[in-house]
Amino acid sequence: MESQQTVGQRAFFSEQPPVGSNERSLARIDRAWDGDGAGQSTSAKRWAQGLGLFSIGLGLAELLVPEDVARLIGAKSDARTRTTLRALGARELLSGVGILAQSTNPRWLWARLGGDLIDVAMLSTTLAAEPGSARGVAATAAVLGVAALDGLTAAELSREEAVREGPLPNALHVVAAVTVNRPPEEVYRFWHNFENLPSFMSHLESVRVEGDQSHWRAKLPPGLHLHWSAEIVEDKPNECISWRSLPGGLLQNHGRVAFRPAPGDRGTEVHVALHFEPLAGALGRAFGKALGSLPTQQLRGDLKRFKQVMETGSTTKAGEP
Amino acid sequence: MKANCWMGAKKVSVERVPDPQIMNPRDAILRVTSTAICGSDLHLFNGFIPTMERGDIIGHEFMGEVMEVGAEVKELKPGDRVVVPFTIACGSCYSCQRQLFSLCENSNPNSWMAEKLWGHSPSGLFGYSHMLGGYAGGQAEFVRVPFADVGALKVPSTLSDEQVLFLSDIFPTGYMGADFCNIQRGDVIAVWGAGPVGLLAMASARLLGAERVIAIDRVPYRLKLAKEKANATDVINYEHGDVYEALMELTAGRGPDACIDAVGMEAHAHGPMYMLDLAKQSAMIETDRPLALREAIRCVRNGGIVSVIGVYGGFIDTFPMGAVVNRGLTIRAAQTPVQRYMRPLLERIERGEIDPSFVISHRMSLDEAPHGFDMFLRKRDQCEKVVLKAA
Numbered sequence: 257m258e259s260q261q262t263v264g265q266r267a268f269f270s271e272q273p274p275v276g277s278n279e280r281s282l283a284r285i286d287r288a289w290d291g292d293g294a295g296q297s298t299s300a301k302r303w304a305q306g307l308g309l310f311s312i313g314l315g316l317a318e319l320l321v322p323e324d325v326a327r328l329i330g331a332k333s334d335a336r337t338r339t340t341l342r343a344l345g346a347r348e349l350l351s352g353v354g355i356l357a358q359s360t361n362p363r364w365l366w367a368r369l370g371g372d373l374i375d376v377a378m379l380s381t382t383l384a385a386e387p388g389s390a391r392g393v394a395a396t397a398a399v400l401g402v403a404a405l406d407g408l409t410a411a412e413l414s415r416e417e418a419v420r421e422g423p424l425p426n427a428l429h430v431v432a433a434v435t436v437n438r439p440p441e442e443v444y445r446f447w448h449n450f451e452n453l454p455s456f457m458s459h460l461e462s463v464r465v466e467g468d469q470s471h472w473r474a475k476l477p478p479g480l481h482l483h484w485s486a487e488i489v490e491d492k493p494n495e496c497i498s499w500r501s502l503p504g505g506l507l508q509n510h511g512r513v514a515f516r517p518a519p520g521d522r523g524t525e526v527h528v529a530l531h532f533e534p535l536a537g538a539l540g541r542a543f544g545k546a547l548g549s550l551p552t553q554q555l556r557g558d559l560k561r562f563k564q565v566m567e568t569g570s571t572t573k574a575g576e577p
Numbered sequence: 578m579k580a581n582c583w584m585g586a587k588k589v590s591v592e593r594v595p596d597p598q599i600m601n602p603r604d605a606i607l608r609v610t611s612t613a614i615c616g617s618d619l620h621l622f623n624g625f626i627p628t629m630e631r632g633d634i635i636g637h638e639f640m641g642e643v644m645e646v647g648a649e650v651k652e653l654k655p656g657d658r659v660v661v662p663f664t665i666a667c668g669s670c671y672s673c674q675r676q677l678f679s680l681c682e683n684s685n686p687n688s689w690m691a692e693k694l695w696g697h698s699p700s701g702l703f704g705y706s707h708m709l710g711g712y713a714g715g716q717a718e719f720v721r722v723p724f725a726d727v728g729a730l731k732v733p734s735t736l737s738d739e740q741v742l743f744l745s746d747i748f749p750t751g752y753m754g755a756d757f758c759n760i761q762r763g764d765v766i767a768v769w770g771a772g773p774v775g776l777l778a779m780a781s782a783r784l785l786g787a788e789r790v791i792a793i794d795r796v797p798y799r800l801k802l803a804k805e806k807a808n809a810t811d812v813i814n815y816e817h818g819d820v821y822e823a824l825m826e827l828t829a830g831r832g833p834d835a836c837i838d839a840v841g842m843e844a845h846a847h848g849p850m851y852m853l854d855l856a857k858q859s860a861m862i863e864t865d866r867p868l869a870l871r872e873a874i875r876c877v878r879n880g881g882i883v884s885v886i887g888v889y890g891g892f893i894d895t896f897p898m899g900a901v902v903n904r905g906l907t908i909r910a911a912q913t914p915v916q917r918y919m920r921p922l923l924e925r926i927e928r929g930e931i932d933p934s935f936v937i938s939h940r941m942s943l944d945e946a947p948h949g950f951d952m953f954l955r956k957r958d959q960c961e962k963v964v965l966k967a968a
Contacts, residue, residue, distance in 0.1 A: 437671045437682075522671055564683045568667045569649065572686045572723070573600045573741060574701065574712045 279338055300412035304359040307406060311368060313353030318345025324387045330391030331382045339380070347371055362417060365410035372403035428532040430551035432560035437523040440494045442516045443566060447526075448497060450486075456561035456571060459554070469502070482507050508533035526562070528555060580634040581965075582948040586624025589947050594634065595843070597713060597721035599642040602649035605725035607659065609967040612639035612715045614949050615663075615746060616772045617841075617888045621705065622950055625842060625864070628690055628708040636716025637663035637703040638745040640738060641967070643729070644719070652726040659729035661722055662915030663746045665712060666725035666842040672700075678914035684724065685710045694891060699912060716946055718967055723810055730919045731912035733927070739934040739964060740926055743777070747962075748933045749918035750886050751777025751839070752784075757884035757909040760785045760836035767791040767824060767833035767876065768809070769869040771799035773936040773962045774886060775839035779807040781933055782837075791827060793820055795845065796961040806935040824876045832878035840869035841887025850895075857894055864891030874900050874908075885910035936962040943967045 287414045318325050322341035326333040351371060355363040376399050383392045435442050446452055450470045454460040461481065474482045484505030489511070490498035500510035514527045530551075561571045582592045597606055617636050620626050640660040643653050653659065665685075666678035673681050681700035685691060688698035690708040701723075704714015711719065722728055727926055732741045751774045766782040768775050771794035779790045789810040792803035803809040813823045824833060842865035843850065854866040873883050874897050883906060901908065924933055938961040941949055949963040 369769050435671070437669065437674070557689060560688060563670075564667075567669045568683050568724070569603070570601055570666075572683055572701075574710045574723075 270316045283489050300409055300416060301359050303405065303409045304355055304365060304413060307365065307402075307409060308352045308355030308359065310402070311348045311355060313352075315350075315352055318342060318348060320345075328391065328514030329379065329382070329395035330386065330389040344371075344375065344378075360413060360416065362410045362413035365413060368409060369406040372399055372406055375399045376403070412449075429529070429553060430555050431527070431530075432530045432552060432555040432559050433525060434556075434563050435518050435523055435525050436563050438566050440517055440524045442499075443524045443526060444494045444515050446566060447515075447562075448491075452565075456565050457558045458561070470499070473499075474507070483545065484509070510574045523575055526559065528559065530555065578718040579920050579943060580713070581636060581943065582631075582633055583621060583629050583633045583635050587622065589622060589950055591944050591946055592608075592632070594632075594717070597719050597877075598690050599645060599647045600721065601720065601723060602647040603724050603726065605643050605650055605653055605722045605729060606645040606646045607639075607641040607715075607720050607722055607729075608644050609639050609641040609715055609718060609720055610658075611641075611742050612636050612717075612943070612965045612967055613742060613745075613747075614638075614716075614946070614953055614963045614965070616703070616774060616953075618950070619954055620842060620888055620890070622954065623843065627694070627707075628687075628706045630707060630711075630938075633704070633706075633711075634713040634717050635704040636714035637705055638747065639703075639715030639720060639967075640732070640741065640742050640745065641720070643725075646725065650725050653729060657731050658731075658734065659731055660741050660744045660919070661703070661715070661720075661729050661745075662749075662919060663703050663705075664841050664912060664915050665703065665707040665710065665723055666916055667724050668916075673727070676914055676917040678727075679912040680914075687711055696961040702912070714967060716943065716967075718943070723807070727916060730923065732923065736926065737934075739937060740932055741923065742964065743773075743933040743936070744915075744919050744922055744926075746913065746915065747774045747936070748777050748922055749915045750774050750913040752781040752918055752922060753911065753913045754778040754837045754839060754884045754886035755781035755787070757787050757886075758782065758785075758837065760787050760835070762786065763788045763917075764834040765789045765791065765828050766830075766835050766837065766838045767793060767873070768803075769793045769873055770839035770841075770887065771796070771803045771807075771809075771812075772801055772839065773816075775837070776803060776807040776936050776961075777933055778837050778886065779803055779809045780933075780935075782809040784925070784931060789827075791824065793832065796956055798910050799956075799961065801847070802936075802961060820872055821859045821876055828878070832876050832881065834878055835884060836873035836877045837886045838870045838873050842866060842889050844868035844870075844887075849886065863894040865889045865893050867893040867896065871895070871897055874906065877906060880905045882907045882909060886913075937964055939963045941965060 269444045298382055317340045322338040323333040325341055326337050331337050336364045351364055351368045358364060376396060378553045379392060379399060383389060383396065386392060450463045450465055453463050460474050461475050464471045469485050469487055471485050484501045484507050486499045486501045488497065488499050490496060496512060496514040498512040501508050509530065509532045511530045516525045529552060578594060578596050579591050580594045581589055584590050599606060618635055621629060621635060643655050643657040643659060645655060646653050664679040666673050666681035667683040670682040673906040679700050684701040685698050685705050687710055691698035694708065701710025701712055703712050732821060736940060755778050760782060764787050766787045768779050768790065771792050779792055782790045790808065791811045792800055793813045793815060794800050795814055795816045800812040800814060804812055811827055813820055844866050846868040851868060854868060857863045858866050866925040870885060877883055885908065900906065938959060939949065939952065941963065944966045946965055949965065953963050
């Protein structure tokens, strides 16, 4: 079982119940640790905005004074050229507005890059008609320069978008660990009875053990339930337990918990890894998405509660019952 | 029951709320007899502590009578008269077993919030934001005390409420501030802030053998209390002169052997640095104004100790790390592990070595809590410490 997590940091907050206006103040805290007081504006976004403005300016010029633009790029100012330039101007205007309205969306800039390539193709036919036209060469060079900027900015925005969205919630792999101030034998013994798990795993409703098999029942956010049965595949007393769901259940998953003595009589290190297989169909995707916004912090919370149960006898509660 | 509730920045009011109930077999329910307004409640009042919610019951200095105990409470029974530490601690985790009760690993069910802000979570506290557990506080007629055997300390009927109430927070906190200073023969201790915690730090420093204790504040009646009640040997009013110059004069250029910051995140001062910190705090560039802390670091002698018992919440700017490193300073700070200090300090009170009730300036009923906050905040009528009689 690999031990990397597939879920990005951004999941941390969405899974917790919102607590008043705390989200905002805690988001500021994140930026303080990162040393980024400025917030969201990236340099790629600023470049995109500049290119959007440039696009609008060029588009307006092509639409309103096509004959001047034609002269500038060394083309004949006939009716056909003017019509072409007006069409190109409308395209520039559209992509300019699109870029400004969604300056973190790379698609508008990729589209703009496509437009640049059409422009270059057209300019090269002009150049072919009038070889050596200084204005034609300059205009082509300028378009190529802008195309390079479009391409670089679009690539950076695409990269940022990928980082923002994180990997798709297909298979889900979550790891977390906690140190419990009790000996490994005691910690192992409690975990080994799977019927104890719902006392600290907040999304588990019940686990029933029958011989070699256990039957799990989990709560889903919109009042739904999910059942599966599992079997133990590895069991080393006081060291580790692995289990996997039996074929046929909707949620195929396996998990492993390892117990190691913590150094200097600090109790037991408990390392947990959970793995959920991707689910089939639309329901599966929806469920995957719901799970995708949970895992690491959820499991960490579960392990904190496990520690509370082991060290103090039950989970810690505050607030109104 | 009635309880004093946080209703948003700059507003508290006494509301009717449901009575507390046993939620865990290790809980006890107390009928509160006396409770107090703490200087750190003013940080809540002013809206500087994140994750407060409208309607939260505040108050973390309280005592009372045990009404009901959970099935697993062994040391207490109904009728016992107890003082409760503001730090909630389980008594069985690694930190508690090392007497670091304010770092209990199990008492904050909202530890993920504190981990966001501080990297790791300290213990839960009564009535001090959701980030620190979301526990209902003790400025109320009744309060639920989790881990009651570890927290509540039985007090003898020979001592009055006022003599023992401050074992809940400010006496151990002031004492810890002096304890951090590792006081040796001939030591001079400077204390920034002559509020209740500062006064108890001064008195504790003298108890622990400090040669001289210098009180620094700007409020004349507080400096008077420092000298007359808290055994300070010298006072400096920073509105009348430069603190650094005055301290160098008083210590012949050595600087105090240890400096105690009993001011915290909402310090006042003079000059452009104060204006700058005020502006940065308003703009959320820094969360705390560390003016007293900076001055304490500047003034302490080479190799000295800076003991921080004022409350800080988050991030500060322009921290003089160069002075700390190059002059070999030690900075010690904590929320007080109250459970560790309570019993020995109760013994000091019983032996008559100190009576912490000297800080009290006002007594009123729980209903008057909002008025008490206003007086304490504005330092009206020479307000130093407000005790609320809940029953």
